[in-house]
Amino acid sequence: MPRAGLSQDAVVRIAADLVDAGGPTGLADLTLAKVAATAGVATPSLYKHVGSLAALRRHVALVALADLTTRSAAVTVGRSGPDALRALAREWRAFARQRPGLYAAVQLAPDPDAPEEAEHRAAAARVVALVAAVLHGFDLADDRMIDAIRAVRAGIHGFVVLELAGGFRLPEDLDRSFDTLIDMLVAGVLKLGGDDA
Amino acid sequence: MPRAGLSQDAVVRIAADLVDAGGPTGLADLTLAKVAATAGVATPSLYKHVGSLAALRRHVALVALADLTTRSAAVTVGRSGPDALRALAREWRAFARQRPGLYAAVQLAPDPDAPEEAEHRAAAARVVALVAAVLHGFDLADDRMIDAIRAVRAGIHGFVVLELAGGFRLPEDLDRSFDTLIDMLVAGVLKLGGDDA
DNA sequence: ACTCTTTGGCTAATGGTGTTAGCTTCACGG
DNA sequence: CCGTGAAGCTAACACCATTAGCCAAAGAGT
Numbered sequence: 001m002p003r004a005g006l007s008q009d010a011v012v013r014i015a016a017d018l019v020d021a022g023g024p025t026g027l028a029d030l031t032l033a034k035v036a037a038t039a040g041v042a043t044p045s046l047y048k049h050v051g052s053l054a055a056l057r058r059h060v061a062l063v064a065l066a067d068l069t070t071r072s073a074a075v076t077v078g079r080s081g082p083d084a085l086r087a088l089a090r091e092w093r094a095f096a097r098q099r100p101g102l103y104a105a106v107q108l109a110p111d112p113d114a115p116e117e118a119e120h121r122a123a124a125a126r127v128v129a130l131v132a133a134v135l136h137g138f139d140l141a142d143d144r145m146i147d148a149i150r151a152v153r154a155g156i157h158g159f160v161v162l163e164l165a166g167g168f169r170l171p172e173d174l175d176r177s178f179d180t181l182i183d184m185l186v187a188g189v190l191k192l193g194g195d196d197a
Numbered sequence: 198m199p200r201a202g203l204s205q206d207a208v209v210r211i212a213a214d215l216v217d218a219g220g221p222t223g224l225a226d227l228t229l230a231k232v233a234a235t236a237g238v239a240t241p242s243l244y245k246h247v248g249s250l251a252a253l254r255r256h257v258a259l260v261a262l263a264d265l266t267t268r269s270a271a272v273t274v275g276r277s278g279p280d281a282l283r284a285l286a287r288e289w290r291a292f293a294r295q296r297p298g299l300y301a302a303v304q305l306a307p308d309p310d311a312p313e314e315a316e317h318r319a320a321a322a323r324v325v326a327l328v329a330a331v332l333h334g335f336d337l338a339d340d341r342m343i344d345a346i347r348a349v350r351a352g353i354h355g356f357v358v359l360e361l362a363g364g365f366r367l368p369e370d371l372d373r374s375f376d377t378l379i380d381m382l383v384a385g386v387l388k389l390g391g392d393d394a
Numbered sequence: 395a396c397t398c399t400t401t402g403g404c405t406a407a408t409g410g411t412g413t414t415a416g417c418t419t420c421a422c423g424g
Numbered sequence: 425c426c427g428t429g430a431a432g433c434t435a436a437c438a439c440c441a442t443t444a445g446c447c448a449a450a451g452a453g454t
Contacts, residue, residue, distance in 0.1 A: 002403095002449085003401095003402060003403065003448090003449060003450080004402080004403075005402090006402075006403090028225070031439095031440070031441090032440080032441065032442090033439080033440065033441085041402095041403075041404095042403075042404060042405080043440090043441080043442090044403090044404080044405085044441090044442075044443080044444095045402070045403050045404070047441095047442075047443085048401075048402055048403075049402085052441080052442080053440095053441065053442090107362065109362045109363045109364055112363065144377075146367070146370065146374065147370075147373060147374045147377035147378075148377070150356070150359075150365060150374040150377075150378065151352075151356075151374065151377055151378040151381055153355070153359060153364070154352055154355035154356035154359055154378055155348075155351055155352045155355055155378070155381075156355070157355040157358065157359060158350070158351035158352055158353070158354040158355020158356070158358065159347065159348075159351035159355065161304075161354065161355065161358060162347070162350060162351055162354060165304065165306040166306045166309065167306055167350070168347060170343070173343065173344075176344060177343065177344045177347040177348065180341075180344035180345070180347075180348055180385075180389070181344075181347065181348040181351055181352070181385075183385070184348055184352075184381055184382060184384070184385025184386075184388075185381060185385075187381070187384065187385060187388065188377075188378075188380070188381025188382075188384060188385065189381075191381075191384065192377070199420085199432095200419090200420060200421080200430095200431060200432065201431080201432075202431095203431080203432090228410095228411070228412090229411080229412065229413090230410080230411070230412090238431095238432075238433095239432075239433060239434080240411090240412080240413090241412095241413075241414080241415095241432090241433080241434085242431070242432050242433070244412095244413075244414085245430075245431055245432075246431090249412080249413080250411095250412065250413095395454105396453105396454090397452100397453085397454085398451100398452080398453085398454105399450105399451090399452080399453100400449105400450085400451085400452095401448100401449085401450080401451095402447105402448090402449080402450095403446105403447085403448080403449085404445100404446080404447075404448095405444105405445090405446080405447105406443105406444085406445090406446100407442105407443085407444085407445105408441105408442085408443080408444105409440100409441095409442090410439105410440075410441080410442100411438100411439075411440065411441100412437105412438090412439085412440100413436100413437085413438085413439100414435105414436085414437080414438105415434105415435085415436085415437105416433100416434090416435090416436105417432105417433080417434080417435100418431100418432085418433070418434100419430105419431090419432080419433090420429105420430090420431080420432085421428105421429095421430085421431095422427100422428090422429090422430100423426100423427090423428085423429105424425100424426090424427085424428100
């Protein structure tokens with residue numbers, strides 16, 4: 001009979017913790033039953049705060065995006081050019097390693113049409129805009145900018161995904177391999193600016 | 198009372214078709230019930246041919262890896278250096294676009310310890326070895342080779358994953374963006390060789 | 395202070411999933 | 425012609441998300 005005092009934020013927070021604790025597959029393993037259990041509540045009660053399991057996953061994606069965005073912003077402030085890009089890449093990877101579940105949630109792409117996912121799209125656009133801002137210091141032509149953003153996102157994301165999934169043998173030397181990749185991207189983006197100038 | 202005449206291969210083939218037809222989420226959406234339905238058989242009957250849903254997914258991953266490997270090998274034969282690397286990258290992306298569900302299955306990482314997944318590990322190693330073979334033409338020092346392989350895999354995989362997930366707005370210009378990324382990787386690997394020589 | 399409305403919890407029920415156990419029956423080998 | 429193994433089946437169990445409907449707690453208004 002006493003009330004648990006839940007709220008949408010509380011439920012999402014619990015879900016985010018569960019996802020985070022579940023490692024790279026934490027998002028896929030997320031279940032309303034587990035959330036309800038740790039909240040000390042019956043499963044259907046969650047529907048008073050959250051529309052569905054899919055919606056809860058999207059909310060988790062939102063907090064993940066927000067976290068990644070603020071972390072990335074914090075680490076690139078005051079830097080520019082290659083320096084900023086390196087810092088961004090390092091922080092991105094650090095986030096993925098520290099919170100693998102949440103990083104997987106970032107990967108969740110919002111539906112481009114669904115109106116209720118507008119906030120999600122905005123959050124996703126925010127982190128892409130951050131990459132754009134960092135790359136702005138490279139003085140690229142507008143039509144090359146988009147290629148550069150995509151290349152950088154692809155490189156960093158690909159490495160992090162493969163690392164998290166255990167796609168690389170030999171746990172050592174991963175840092176150097178990552179640095180090598182970032183060097184390639186930095187050099188590539190620099191060259192992209194140089195060609196057009 | 199008549200017998201359906203199934204076999205492990207037949208079940209896996211049906212599953213692979215379902216995964217392929219299901220788009221990028223086809224692997225996650227794979228269900229024993231659907232396989233049984235298209236096979237014209239009751240769900241539990243599948244256990245006579247397949248250990249579990251997870252095992253079936255791994256078998257699908259195996260056919261996906263085999264397909265990707267033969268396609269990649271076919272397209273790089275007779276080429277070397279940047280030419281081979283470009284062909285490999287293009288084919289990789291083409292595979293992902295033509296068979297998004299199977300590409301997701303490729304992403305399934307085998308357990309490094311489980312003995313029953315040895316074949317899976319071998320298949321995964323085979324496709325990585327193919328990348329190594331292509332990069333062999335770049336004349337890298339041994340300790341730089343691994344960095345180059347990882348960078349190339351990360352770049353291609355990252356781009357393809359983001360593209361499949363709908364992470365890129367503006368469907369046009371994707372080809373040019375991909376070429377830009379590959380140019381960066383080719384230049385980066387070349388430079389890696391030049392520095393050490 | 396008493397009511398009335400909202401809201402956050404509950405139980406019950408439905409339809410879906412994977413998985414196990416145990417039975418039957420087909421197809422083949424001695 | 426029988427026996428044995430494999431390939432189907434049904435029944436059952438344990439989970440899952442989701443919906444419907446009820447009930448009581450907390451707060452608003454007089």
